[in-house]
Amino acid sequence: MSVLVIADHDNSVLKPATLNVVAAAQQIGGDIEILVAGEGCGAVAEAAAKVAGVSKVLVADNAVYGHALAENLSLLVAELGKNYSHVLTSAGTTGKDFMPRVAALLDVAQVSDIIKVESADTFVRPIYAGNAIATVKSSDSVKVITVRPTGFDAVAAEGGSASVEAVASAHDAGVSSFVKEELAKSDRPELTSAGIVISGGRGMQNGDNFEMLYKVADKLGAAVGASRAAVDAGFVPNDMQVGQTGKIVAPQLYIAVGISGAIQHLAGMSDSKVIVAINKDEEAPIFQVADYGLVADLFDAVPELENSL
């Protein structure tokens, strides 16, 4: 058995989710190799070579892979991937974008968003917004899998000494091109890997009031998330959305402020270790999953929380 892990990166930094994917690969067993495809991604390859448990790093450094266009990347991964028993990547938006293309090119099914490895061909994944957990078995020759990073404890980023090998093939499907990117800038930790997350919902009333959450977040070293209601109302940008269709988080502490707790939101945070709910509606469904609930007006409670930290 041999596992190819496609690194998640931005051409300069190896994203931490890759370490969780390597952990999933270790549970499958066999040799683990990492593919770093990008443009000017040498530093990422160096970082990948240090990851514990990795035997080889393949680097495809070419302008055609610079923006991780699914059309080009999937041709490369399908070409290399057919020689492995498993091809894995994290279930971020990049992985979700190119990986099903890889599966189709290899004429195999994809197993999306696994949270557990039962054996080399059997995996566990949530369905119906996390309201049911399915165990599925793949009979395909190559198992193409996306991994939910919060389902696996990250391997050590240091300690490995993999060999680095360049991959020459440059696939340009010629059907798509990158135009532009608008990335939200933030000094706070990344939402999906933060130890503490504080999220606001419709109850925040407007975007300015999120400032209260930012202040608490800065004291706790937390990331700030939001419910779909808060995003749709334009309080905060969509990349802050936690839920079935946004980001899946599983921090040590999740503080839900002014969030009712719809099924779709719970799908994104119910694996958090400790959940705190601050809501003035005693009947809000969020209290059914919260370890600590405070029935209070958030406009009193959040500033008080900030002052007491």
Add this chain to the structure above:
Amino acid sequence: MKVLVAVKRVIDYNVKVRVKSDNTDVDLTNIKMAMNPFCEIAVEEAVRLKEKGVATEVVVVSIGPKASQEQIRTALALGADRGIHIETEEQVQSLAAAKLLKAVVEKEQPQLIILGKQSIDTDNNQTGQMLAALCGYGQGTFASEVVVEGDKVNVTREIDGGLATVSLNLPAVVTTDLRLNEPRYASLPNIMKAKKKPLDIISPADLGVDIAPRLSTVKVEAPAQRQAGVKVGSVAELVDKLKNEAKVI
């Protein structure tokens, strides 16, 4: 240009599912079903393209049991011109769905194919990408804006760090994110008119596609239930518990 939209019949998004006692699947008997929310957004986008004069015809296709025709009729009531129902009682997985849709694409030759980014039952997020791969088309997944310009389409995509825009040659595949648009409601006269719109019914065999599942479900279980928590009386008590009991801050 012609736009093809794929829609799926799924459990209504407000329903809390229950797992069957024999752990074979979730229980869908007597459960309210509806059009997958992302598919509604796909239909709306296609209809808006038609209203802008960009699209000339909107064809809606659904794969599934006979009852899926309800969802096709809904799409027709929202403004699609005609429907194609690929009728099967079998469970159709993403790869098979993509192959069936590819056969329809070859027959219909649409310039733009719009799908939802994921169905809220299987949560796979695969079919659009697989269809694009099989057709050799470009893909604009998780779209929050779609602009057709000549023989290209610019798609703004929701990505983990923010937004990214790609330009795709037509024909292309687009999958919708929630923020692409706000779907309209079907009016009663339009629902009545939709009953008269053409609907072709075909079978997977007609399209020469093998839909045998590649993944088998070993079991389906209810997720672990969280322990009921406690209500605290004040912020001070909350902070105390987080520090000394849960030890998370």
